[in-house]
Amino acid sequence: MKLTVWTYEGPPHVGAMRVASSMQGVHYVLHAPQGDTYADLLFTMIQRDGKRPPVTYTTFQARDLGGDTAELFKNAAREAVERFRPQALLVGSSCTAELIQDDPGGLAEALDLPIPVVPLELPSYSKRENWGAAETFYQIVRRLADRDVRPSPREGRRPCCNLLGATGLGFRHRDDVVEVTRLLASLGIEVALSAPMGAAPRDIARIGSADFNVLLYPEIGDVVAKWLEKTFHQPCVRTVPIGYGATRDFITEVARLAGVDPAPALAADPSRMPWWSRSIDSTYLTGKRVFVFGDSTHAIAAARVASEEMGFKLVGLGCYNREFARDIRTAAETYGVEALISDDYLEIEAKIAELQPELVLGTQMERHIAKRLGIACAVISAPVHVQDFPARYSPQMGFEGANVLFDSWVHPLVMGLEEHLLTMFRDDFEFNDAQGPSHIAASAPMPVEAARPITAATGPHLVWDSEAERELGKIPFFVRGKARRNTERFAAEQGVEIITIGTLYDAKSHYAR
């Protein structure tokens, strides 16, 4: 047993859901008790999906355990196929169903369904979400890929590739796929298939028709990339194009594999990022102490950008996914920092507190840590929250991605010229660094309303009695100001001089109208 307060990764079947929900034409029948449906809201709320994830939960209860939970599974699978008419069916167990050992794969096989069934064995008590996504993707490709498909002869056609690894609930995967597709188009290369995101089982069948693969997210696509290398002899581009330099390296590597000239794409470079970083306002970025934590791929990429392209000083580097610990250790050695491999939130918090960085580049978890410690933070990696799905186009990869990185990492900091002024007026009673970045209200000190004692009313002859005042104190600070103003305005209009609890609630109901 391991005591956990917050987790970086969900169980492996959530990884399978990420794969299923980002594909077309698949349905996942999950043998699971009531409650496991919470996972739906990850997609419908965090990602704002306008449709339910394609998952049917068998919803067994305690009273079913002595009876026939297998029958429950078979009915659910049969009905799901009739109702949703998928091209392929994924079947598996959540943590509880794993214990009752009903064997969804075997049961589904026995149903003799008219579509391919992909059984998933995802051990919940030893593996996690990213592993579950990678394994699901691998089982889908292994089961559905037509082994006889090969690329057509190269003469008279453009080179083509598969993009591997993008899924739902990934950090900006949606926009990265678009950006990398554009980048490849600028090299004259077609994307035959993006998978899992956007692919249907029928597309997966033809995965062997591409000349090579581009592995965008090793956490999810590495197993498949290796299998495709072995099975179809498709070479794989492994440079992840996050950051300006990495994007140029990516172009070079892709061009070599595809047999095209990288020069026009490199020359057409539309990125503003290098100039923004060289311009003098950015001088103040120099040597800012930065702590980087996330999944291994995003953390390693961020470390490079932070130290080479932003001129920050890397003070810590880590990841939560042990499967890629070796890569993080190698990178940490390059930068002369200690690698932190952990998914213990409290340990990471302690490390950040100890290192006292000026900027944290992390996940949503580190955003909370940084907020509490009063440190600026930008999010660079999953686990994600609703704000990591911006309405605007906001990739991390490619040249546009590099622009996005510059903006989003600099935004939480005090602006260059402003920092300069703050240094000059360090002891000024109004304009000092306790004020925080002027453009971010959220990091400003407590609003005056919350800070000032609540005894004195703002009106000319108004007094709050002590009970009413205590009641006002119970109202959350972010609406307390409004409640105070409304109550006092109401009291003044009514000619009330002493504000009681009654006045407070009379005012509340008055303004509710």
Add this chain to the structure above:
Amino acid sequence: MSSAPVVQLPAPTGLCATPSIPRDILRERGQREVFCGLTGIIWLHRKIQDAFFLVVGSRTCAHLLQSAAGVMVFAEPRFGTAIMEERDLAGLADANEELDSIVEQLLQRRPDIKMLFLVGSCPSEVIKLDLSRAATRLSAKHLPRVRVLSYSGSGIETTFTQGEDACLASLVPTLPAAKPGAAGDLLIVGSLPDIVEDQFKRLFAQLGIGRVDFLPARQSVTLPTVGPDTVFLLAQPFLADTARALEQRGARHLPAAFPFGAEGTTLWLQAAADHFGIDPQHFRAVVAPGRERAIRAIARSRETLAGKRVFFFPDSQLEIPLARFLARELAMIPVEVGTPYLHVQHLAPEMDLLPADARLSEGQDVDRQLARCRAEKPDLVVCGLGLANPLEAEGISTKWSIELVFSPVHGFDQAGDLAELFARPLMRRELLRFGT
């Protein structure tokens, strides 16, 4: 200040333990789009301020807790999960040892904790890890500093708010016995936000009902007493086991409608007033200001909601009282009122107030229910977070039901807020324009 009530509330029919109108109830089973009982920890740990909730479960349980409410706010929250691993499944003896050492570790780290709940989950129930025995063992070790209790919040046994029921029921045997012959106490059962609790306290004091206690108490060391002279009002409709446990300790339940809206709150208070023999005229005088405020405060939402058809998916068991509030005070038309579990006895006073043609459904087969919902084309759907955006995308306005559990919605002075929760999605829809 007082003005004539905008809404004339129909006189309620008698409050009895079985509904006087027989109803057909559609009972379904299939896929349920409802949280499990673990979710209650999210509000219970805020309410009982010196308690820690330790789920003994899987990574899924931990992930549920942090995803369900987006509660990643506290560095070290007063809840956590002892995540079982493969070797825990191999031998129960080892699992118990592991649990003991985790509790040891936890209590050392958190000296502020006075009460520890071991919360059972689906996996712990399936492997038959006996948490009540573990709680007894650990209590013996850690009392008097920490009392260890256990309950199950597992999805195979509990839905969503039943977790609170199980938690409170586990507290009942620990309540001190009331002194025999002492003046009868009133116990309010079900966790309420502090501000609402204080409002009710003031009302009971004005009524002249002296000793009023709340379960759960804000501090686990100041638990209310219970005995044959105790009477209790349920503040929430999902407390079947807790009520039974209190009755076993001799306490008596006062059947009442639940305190939502002007009418519900009046009826609820009246059940107590009648029991304590409060003079009806005094009762009316005490209740009138709050009741009028409530009626005034809901008037604006009533303009938006009157005549609109509402469809409830099952979620918190609050559905029937809320549908009653919407039907009688806001003139909405409940089309279907789904509830995960229907406690006919506790809900009898509510069911009598609900329009006779509202369809009641218990349990869920979500795909069938969605088909009914689409066919009905309601103006507003009350549903969980997994369904809300997909229905909005189909053009159906929704109110996500979890807010009804997490926000202060009980009592006179929250009636306006409660009404507005339902009105806001419709007002927003009216407000938005994206050109032609």
